[in-house]
Amino acid sequence: MSKPYVIGIDIGGTNTVFGIVDARGQVVAIDSVKTLKHADFDDYIAQLKEGVERLLRANDAEDKIQGIGIGAPNANYYTGEIINPPNLPWGPVIPLARKVSEAFNGIPVAITNDANAAALGEMTYGAARGMRDFIMITLGTGVGSGIVVNGQLVYGHDGFAGELGHVIVKRNNGRICGCGRTGCLEAYCSATGVARTAREFLEVRTEPSELRNLQIEDITSKDVYDAAIAGDKLAKNIFDYTGTILGQAFADMIAFSSPQAIILFGGLAKSGDLLLKPLNEALNKAILPIFRGKTKIILSELRESDAAVLGASALGWEAKYRADLPAGNNGTQNRNLPIEVPAE
Amino acid sequence: MSKPYVIGIDIGGTNTVFGIVDARGQVVAIDSVKTLKHADFDDYIAQLKEGVERLLRANDAEDKIQGIGIGAPNANYYTGEIINPPNLPWGPVIPLARKVSEAFNGIPVAITNDANAAALGEMTYGAARGMRDFIMITLGTGVGSGIVVNGQLVYGHDGFAGELGHVIVKRNNGRICGCGRTGCLEAYCSATGVARTAREFLEVRTEPSELRNLQIEDITSKDVYDAAIAGDKLAKNIFDYTGTILGQAFADMIAFSSPQAIILFGGLAKSGDLLLKPLNEALNKAILPIFRGKTKIILSELRESDAAVLGASALGWEAKYRADLPAGNNGTQNRNLPIEVPAE
Numbered sequence: 001m002s003k004p005y006v007i008g009i010d011i012g013g014t015n016t017v018f019g020i021v022d023a024r025g026q027v028v029a030i031d032s033v034k035t036l037k038h039a040d041f042d043d044y045i046a047q048l049k050e051g052v053e054r055l056l057r058a059n060d061a062e063d064k065i066q067g068i069g070i071g072a073p074n075a076n077y078y079t080g081e082i083i084n085p086p087n088l089p090w091g092p093v094i095p096l097a098r099k100v101s102e103a104f105n106g107i108p109v110a111i112t113n114d115a116n117a118a119a120l121g122e123m124t125y126g127a128a129r130g131m132r133d134f135i136m137i138t139l140g141t142g143v144g145s146g147i148v149v150n151g152q153l154v155y156g157h158d159g160f161a162g163e164l165g166h167v168i169v170k171r172n173n174g175r176i177c178g179c180g181r182t183g184c185l186e187a188y189c190s191a192t193g194v195a196r197t198a199r200e201f202l203e204v205r206t207e208p209s210e211l212r213n214l215q216i217e218d219i220t221s222k223d224v225y226d227a228a229i230a231g232d233k234l235a236k237n238i239f240d241y242t243g244t245i246l247g248q249a250f251a252d253m254i255a256f257s258s259p260q261a262i263i264l265f266g267g268l269a270k271s272g273d274l275l276l277k278p279l280n281e282a283l284n285k286a287i288l289p290i291f292r293g294k295t296k297i298i299l300s301e302l303r304e305s306d307a308a309v310l311g312a313s314a315l316g317w318e319a320k321y322r323a324d325l326p327a328g329n330n331g332t333q334n335r336n337l338p339i340e341v342p343a344e
Numbered sequence: 345m346s347k348p349y350v351i352g353i354d355i356g357g358t359n360t361v362f363g364i365v366d367a368r369g370q371v372v373a374i375d376s377v378k379t380l381k382h383a384d385f386d387d388y389i390a391q392l393k394e395g396v397e398r399l400l401r402a403n404d405a406e407d408k409i410q411g412i413g414i415g416a417p418n419a420n421y422y423t424g425e426i427i428n429p430p431n432l433p434w435g436p437v438i439p440l441a442r443k444v445s446e447a448f449n450g451i452p453v454a455i456t457n458d459a460n461a462a463a464l465g466e467m468t469y470g471a472a473r474g475m476r477d478f479i480m481i482t483l484g485t486g487v488g489s490g491i492v493v494n495g496q497l498v499y500g501h502d503g504f505a506g507e508l509g510h511v512i513v514k515r516n517n518g519r520i521c522g523c524g525r526t527g528c529l530e531a532y533c534s535a536t537g538v539a540r541t542a543r544e545f546l547e548v549r550t551e552p553s554e555l556r557n558l559q560i561e562d563i564t565s566k567d568v569y570d571a572a573i574a575g576d577k578l579a580k581n582i583f584d585y586t587g588t589i590l591g592q593a594f595a596d597m598i599a600f601s602s603p604q605a606i607i608l609f610g611g612l613a614k615s616g617d618l619l620l621k622p623l624n625e626a627l628n629k630a631i632l633p634i635f636r637g638k639t640k641i642i643l644s645e646l647r648e649s650d651a652a653v654l655g656a657s658a659l660g661w662e663a664k665y666r667a668d669l670p671a672g673n674n675g676t677q678n679r680n681l682p683i684e685v686p687a688e
Contacts, residue, residue: 084634133501147600149493149500156493156602157477158638163599166632171515171592179632248515255507256491256600258500288510288523290428294502 003066007052008313009100010114011035011072013087018052019306020061021313025125027306029059041090041099049103067108068100069315071117071308076159080111080321101323110319114138114308116153116162118265118300119146121311127263127301134259136300137164139268142178143186143193149257164253165190169245189246191267194221197238209234221268228274239274246275247282254291265300265307347410351396352657353444354458355379355416357431362396363650364405365657369469371650373403385434385443393447411452412444413659415461415652420503424455424665445667454663458482458652460497460506462609462644463490465655471607471645478603480644481508483612486522487530487537493601508597509534513589533590535611538565541582553578565612572618583618590619591626598635609644609651 005028009018012035019030033051038044056062074085080097082088101109112120119136122128128136132151138144143165147154154161165186166179174183175196187193198211198219210227211219211234227235250262268275280297302310349372353362356379363374377395382388400406418429424441426432445453456464463480466472472480476495482488487509491498498505509530510523518527519540531537542555542563554571555563555578571579594606612619624641646654 131501133505149498150496152494154493154601157475157604158602158635160634161477161600161602163632163634166599167596168592168630169515171513181630181632248512252511252596253600255510256505256597257498258502258505260501286512286525288507288525290504290507291502 003064005061005064006066006313006316006319007068008309008311008316009048009052009068009070010117010308010312011070011075011088012114012308013073016048017309018048018055019309019313020055020059020065021310021316023317025121025310027309028061029055030306030309031055036089039089041094044090045099045103048100052104065104065107067110067316067319068104069117069120069312069317069319070096070100070109070111071114071312071315072096072111073113075111075113077110077112077116077153077155078159080109082111097321098323101321106322108316108319108322110315110321112153112155112315113144113146113162114311115144116146116155117311117315118144118302118307119148119153119263119311120314121302121307122263122265122300123148124314124317125302125310126307127298128261131260133257134261134263135164135253135257136263136265138266139190139264140266141190141192143190147257148259164249167249167252169249185245185249189242189249189268191221194224194238194242194268195219197241198224198235201234201238201241205234207234211235225271225274228271236274239271240278242268243275243278244282247279247284248286250279250283250295250297251286251288251291254295255288258291259295261296261298263298263300265302266304269299347408349405349408350410350657350660350663351412352653352655352660353392353396353412353414354461354652354656355414355432356458356652357417360392361653362392362399363653363657364399364403364409365654365660367661369654371653372405373399374650374653375399380433383433385438388434389443389447392444396448409448409451411454411660411663412448413461413464413656413661413663414440414444414453414455415458415656415659416440416455417457419455419457421454421456421460421497421499422503424453426455441665442667445665450666452660452663452666454659454665456497456499456659457488457490457506458655459488460490460499461655461659462488462646462651463492463497463607463655464658465646465651466607466609466644467492468658468661469646469654470651471642472605475604477601478605478607479508479597479601480607480609482610483534483608484610485534485536487534491601492603508593511593511596513593529589529593533586533593533612535565538568538582538586538612539563541585542568542579545578545582545585549578551578555579569615569618572615580618583615584622586612587619587622587624588626591623591628592630594623594627594639594641595630595632595635598639599632602635603639605640605642607642607644609646610648613643 015032016035017032020028082094097109136146145164147162166184168183170183175187177184177187210232359376360379361376364372426438441453480490489506489508491506510528512527514527519531521528521531554576
């Protein structure tokens with residue numbers, strides 16, 4: 001007999017947001033704790049447990065939780081671990097699913113990375129309802145992705161599939177990316193990438209622009225957006241450049257999985273036609289004829305404040321891992337943890 | 345009660361090869377007819393039926409066929425049709441699955457394109473047995489691909505996913521491709537692409553090469569292979585160039601689906617280390633660190649003469665479409681034809 005709620009937890013670099021979510025995707029209640037308060041992972045878990053239990057008590061939901069879904073950077077769906085997270089202090093391998101399930105008396109837990117969680121949220125509650133094949137692209141500080149094929153998230157053989165922010169869009173002389181390589185999509189089409197483009201354009205070009213009134217090192221994508229909306233031609237060109245690269249990259253993604261839609265999420269997605277117009281033009285030009293006009297580029301339908309928790313919560317409905325079961329006893333047909341990861 | 349054999353049919357531009365295959369992947373018997381003998385599709389089907397029935401009679405297999413699987417260019421798994429085939433004369437939309445099932449008294453039929461069929465063959469009988477996530481790359485006259493995710497072929501929302509020969513490897517000043525665009529992987533890393541590289545290198549470079557003894561317009565990838573094996577430095581450079589582009593493209597594919605293996609099939613794959621060494625070097629250099637060393641690049645284990653028929657036959661085991669059932673009455677859970685293609 002399934003229970004009426006799941007808990008969604010989004011572990012960010014600053015806050016850990018958690019919410020109680022019902023089957024229709026209503027966030028019943030939401031709260032947060034500071035992610036980096038404790039250097040010891042067990043202390044963090046205790047703090048999280050306390051916060052979640054307080055929220056459950058206040059909403060009379062203590063025995064009504066079907067499962068817990070967690071979105072976290074570098075979270076591996078198969079192993080239940082966070083691996084080498086760049087901004088978390090708890091070590092290179094963090095047994096997140098096990099610790100959370102233990103803390104909550106064996107409630108089933110499933111974890112994945114934030115972009116995959118966003119894709120699940122969109123499929124369960126948002127713009128991708130009813131879609132079996134789509135790609136979620138998150139345009140934030142970085143570029144993330146969650147890919148759905150045949151109605152299932154693409155985790156890959158190791159649990160880390162869907163790193164579309166790191167496909168190469170400039171083979172030669174590309175920008176250095178945070179991943180250590182050069183020419184990645186993320187280096188151009190993230191919020192940070194837009195700011196970098198602004199700095200490049202301002203240095204290389206000579207035409208006037210409102211952006212020249214700002215300290216060049218402090219320019220953000222928001223500044224570029226505001227200037228473009230106010231009619232600044234150079235700022236518009238920056239969005240043309242960004243949208244064009246994104247559209248060209250999308251053509252290659254469509255050749256891979258022919259999705260019904262690519263769904264944009266995150267700050268830059270809110271730029272609307274400034275981004276979408278050049279994106280669609282470049283996509284339409286770059287795409288293989290057999291796919292032309294078939295894949296819709298649409299915006300997320302989830303409210304940004306709820307989306308991370310909603311996305312994580314969607315994973316809670318199918319969570320299978322329970323800390324109190326013997327390892328390997330959870331039914332491998334779900335390909336859930338802690339089953340063996342296929343040999344490499 | 346399932347029957348002991350399936351029929352695999354591979355429709356090529358010259359020959360249509362068909363075979364009786366058992367559950368262990370043994371080709372019990374094989375024969376062929378000329379694909380282009382008849383301009384009328386019904387006549388072609390009659391000719392195919394006659395050939396297949398002769399083979400069945402000769403092998404006492406007439407009532408032992410579980411299903412028919414067909415690999416054909418531009419074949420759509422969902423609709424059962426061949427759409428706009430470049431080299432077949434029977435019109436823009438060819439109702440292949442229906443006509444074949446009708447011709448064989450309602451035996452279930454499933455169709456897909458040749459690269460997908462190759463991937464299925466490899467998964468059922470070859471190097472991908474037991475793998476749930478892999479990519480098949482066919483390096484022939486063109487570059488084809490069949491992608492498997494979570495143990496299922498990736499067809500995409502329209503049935504045409506997996507066109508990895510047409511991801512863009514040169515954004516600027518790329519070679520014209522047969523698809524009408526420029527810079528596609530296929531324009532560089534197919535057998536034809538290798539021959540084009542040879543012509544480019546011979547024109548642009550000045551060093552001596554055995555290849556200069558040949559008519560430049562007649563040089564084939566086989567000539568380049570022979571010269572490279574004989575120690576010709578320029579010919580080796582051509583393979584280095586080809587392998588490098590392929591390795592870089594593979595890095596992006598791995599960022600998408602993180603496959604356990606990429607399996608190479610087709611003439612060029614037989615070049616061995618001439619191709620694989622630069623390929624692996626470029627891949628290892630280009631790949632996102634989290635994926636490094638995880639995805640094996642391996643060769644198909646299917647004999648080339650059998651592979652197309654074996655691959656097509658693998659689809660026969662799961663074929664569901666029967667011409668004598670009312671349309672829509674075949675169980676949509678299999679996502680097989682003639683179910684509705686998801687709305688676009």
